[in-house]
Amino acid sequence: MGLYRKISAYYDLLFGLSAEEKTYFAGLGFSRNERVLDVGCATGGLALYLSDLAGEVIGIDLDQAMISEAVRKSSGKAGVSFKALDMRRISGEFGDTCFDLVFCTGNTLAHLEGPEELDGFFSSVFSVLKYRGGFVLQIMNYDRILDQSVSELPPIENASVKFKRRYEPAPDGRLRFDTELTIRGREGVIRGSELLYPFRKSGIESAAARAGFREGKYFSGFDRSEWSASGRLLVGEFRKPGSVK
Secondary structure (H helix, E strand, O other), X not given: OOHHHHHHHHHHHHHOOOHHHHHHHHOOOOOOOOEEEEEOOOOOHHHHHHOOOOOEEEEEEOOHHHHHHHHHHOOOOOOEEEEEOOHHHHHHHHOOOXXXXXXXXXXXXXXXXXHHHHHHHHHHHHHHEEEEEEEEEEEEOHHHHHHOOOOEEEEEEOOOEEEEEEEEEOOOOOEEEEXXXXXXXXXXXXXXXXXXXXXXXXXXXXXXXXXXXXXXXXXXXXXOOEOOOOOOEEEEEEEOOOOOO
């Protein structure tokens, strides 16, 4: 059983949408005629929030358990739908120039297996975006993790759960992401492991440029603070150029 299937029932306790994230996304200035794709939507928290701002939101995730939870949460809500889909298949599924905005947050990008897949994903995002459409991504700041040899992230801990996260270098250049989830009041620990590719900012910049995006904007968080090699996150914003006539 994969890591995300194991934790899907507790995902919102670990990674609920923060007030800072809500402020950031609301500040992007949506309109009711816009169509949005949320790649790696998990249990649908961001997609559901965006559905109150945009016209139509589609959330995709590879893990069926995550999608099932998102569908349950969205029952009866108009303007939002969810589908189990590999992020590498979006252009074939949706076609060209059909979304105004694409989001890929929650460290989803790191599940690609390397630079070749990163190039393919950026090209797919560029393809499905309308002219002048926007793309926002967020991953961990792997420049910091690699340069400072970070082996453990601070635990996520609240009244309901405790979630430990560790990194271990893998032979193929990826990082093994090992987790331990403890549920308060229950015996035992839910353990999981995933391989993640630690994309540096320079690699993301190169992939974006090759896909056709103009120079991106980079931040260290959803507070839009200037990106720093020592920051915790990398948030990138990109814009597809207008049609050439």
